Amino acid sequence: MRIVEIRVTPIAVPDVPLANTKGVHQSVFLRSVIELHTDCGRVGLGETYGATRTLNGLKAVAPTLDGLDPWHLNDLRRRVEMALPDAGGVNAPTALADHRVVDVVYSAFEIACLDLQGQQAGRPLHDLLGGAVRDTVSFGGYLFFKFAKRDLTFGPDILGEVMTPDALVAQARWLVDDHGFQSLKLKGGVLDPDQEIETMLKLREAFPQHPLRIDPMGAWTVPTALRVIDKLAG
Structure with a gap:
């Protein structure tokens, strides 16, 4: 071949x-x-x-x-x-x-x-590649902060502006209710770390059974990352 x-x-x-x-x-x-x-x-x-x-x-x-x-x-x-x-x-x-x-x-x-x-x-x-380790892999809901869409040439603005913890929780609710996601991941490193801590805590309150993750994409210093970990312990 x-x-x-x-x-x-x-x-x-x-x-x-x-x-x-x-x-x-x-x-x-x-x-x-x-x-x-x-x-x-x-x-x-x-x-x-x-x-x-x-x-x-x-x-x-x-x-x-x-x-x-x-x-x-x-x-x-x-x-x-x-x-x-x-x-x-x-x-x-x-x-x-x-x-x-x-x-x-x-x-x-x-x-x-x-x-x-x-x-x-x-x-x-x-x-x-060595054999499968599981039969199924669940999809996680991918959460992003986002700006309002100014150019509607390629379609409508989905959810509008999402730049606060409460707006992000609303985005997560839409993903869970409409698409059935059982876990959630936040693309962080965008807002002030304290706001993202607040966002994660509000997500936990809204979705007590969902596994939650946050990925700041390397944007935090080590002390900031450790502080966030302490605030989100458990």
């Missing part, structure tokens, strides 16, 4: 202005869909970021993968690194963390290769 054709399709999904430590989401959410076509008719699928740096990296690597055996992931890594010797990172310099273009591009093609491996072996992919 050899790769004979690669298609990279960028897509833009309408998004709302969700706030996080990097700022605010753009009006569309960019992704890239990867299709690896083989000489035996199988097609492996992958997916990754869709902004310019990633998309350029995918397009630069794609022609070099002609004839690749999808089982030879070390060869895949070598070809990616040779095609992108000075690619740098995918994030802006102001971001708290970065992802290397080489790693992002490799992983996108790796997933598609693993898909092909599973197809040829006639086994679910988890068998190739």
